[in-house]
Amino acid sequence: MTIIFGVFLLTLMVITALAIVHTQHLFVAVILSGIFSLLMAANFFLLDAADVALTEAAIGAGISTVLFLGALTLTGEAERYRSSSVNRVVALGVVAAITLMVIYATFDKPAFGDPQTPVQQHVAPWYIDTTANDIDIPNVVTAVLASFRGYDTLGEVFVVLTAGIGILFLFSATPTRRKKPQTEQESEVESTAEIKFGEGLRHFLIPQVVGRLLIPFILLFGLYVQFHGDYGPGGGFQAGAIIAAAIILYALLEGEARALRVIPQWVLTGMMAGGAILYSAVGVVCMMLDGNFLEYSVLAADPITGQHIGIIVIEAGVGITVTGVLLSIFHAFAGRRRF
Template identity: 50%
Template sequence: MEEFTDIFLMLLLVAGSLAVLYVRNLFVATMLLSAVSFLMALLFVTLDAVDVAFTEAAVGAGISTVLYLGTLALVGSSERPAAKLSVIPLLLALSVGGALIYATFDMPVIGAADTPVQLSNLTKRFVEISPIEIGIPNMVTSVLASYRGFDTFGETTVVFTAAIGVLLILSQKHVRRPEEDEVEQSGLKPAAKDHGQVGSPHDLIPHVVSKVLIPFILLFAFYVQFHGDFGPGGGFQAGVIMAAGFILYSLIFGLHITKKLLPLRVVELFLAFGVLLYGGVGVASMIKGGNFLDYNVLSADPVAGQHLGILLVELGVGITVTAAMLAIFYGFAGRAQGRGKDVN
């Protein structure tokens, strides 16, 4: 039965991707991409990757879609029809696909228990010993935050890089083009002039619903943050959900109120603080005589040390991700607001 669910989902994936390729309206393409991400998340659940499914749903289907829609609001959503079938890209894509198909014939059967991956020492260590030596039930969290904690540190740094990158790129001054002046002189102001500025003051239902919803979203974010040891979840997913709460608030009540609550400068501080907290745990373990990110030395009892270390680094991840998503959102929303004006 499970196989048929898988196959059905995967065929839907292919159909969705083909539709993404052919559809000309970029809003539709974005929504289809979001649907593909969501299907992928479902597929990950059937493949036992619940943490990944959670992240893909929150990031791929959630935050990315918000970013795409924000961009489309600024750049327009129609795509020029392509003149012709492009032969060279088609051949290149086919040859890359061919190389992988060639590879699959010798690849271990999916789901088999005797593949190099399943028999590897790493798998044994992570599955059998990690619950004892790290002491937390969710092996993904153990591997993520402890065995491969340095990858996760790098990943937090990637998020930090993206956030300062978006702020740098979107805070450059907008040099006005002559056409824009003409448009404004003739009284035809760009349509999206002041959206985001006032939010949607007249819609009673979204106001009430979101006021009820937002506290629960934030509470859920905290749950995901601190429950990551026992079930799916962790700093990443929590950070994305937390940011989503603030973004919803800002969409309903207006960007300027959110910015009063959490000014950009404060967001920047949090952005930096999360990375420093993560690195700080590593430095602390060096000072206590271990290697970088060796949580065993953080406490007299190694398992307690691992607990403490993982808690703190996950917190660092959560803080940076929340701040980064908010910073990126501020960047895009500020651009929409300040069209034609200097944003600095």
């Protein structure tokens, strides 16, 4: 049964991807890529990757769609040119050749799900065995993410922070005036659209009622995912995305200005840097207590309790940074005027 479902999902994914590439309407492409992400998340779940499925659903289907739509309002929705036939033939040739080569290569790959493959022999069994004894939290993925490979995760947090800073820098530039002056009619249409946009959906009853009901529960779920990450699927990355989604929903309902009054931009910027600093600070504290960088065992008298404290704190750091960066990016796109 699972097999049939897996094949069904994979096939749907291919169809969706083809439709995304084929459509000329960018709005359709973005919505389809949200569906694509959701199918991908379901497929990850079938492949035993609950944490990854949660992340993909929250980020791929949720935040990413919002960001793409935010960009589309600034750039326009229609794809103007079809690629020329020569271009298309060459591209199809290259693509077909590589596809065939990769498919040929798959016949040499180890069998799917075989526990004897090299991937399963290396560090994975060690991680699973050691987690039970040394860290003692049920979710092995969180243990590997936060403790065994804490350096990696610190690096990822800094990459996310850097991307956030990059967006703030990019949008701090004021555009030079375009040579072609806009017709009056165009600018008028734009300004009315802007007023509506600034107010969000305040004058629409049904989104208001439903959204207001949902926001507290989304926030609660975000906090649950954050602090229950040691025991079930979840952790800072997913929680950050979910909390950001709740506040984005608020911004869509009440308008940009109100959302920025609830959480001002300086708080968001502080969160971006603060989470990364909190994470690094845990590492430095470990060093001060005669341990190595990010060796949580020294944080408490009992090494296992030390691990628990360390993981909770760094996950909080991750969550704070991810929330800050995603919201800053959203506000950067949504608050940008159309030029």
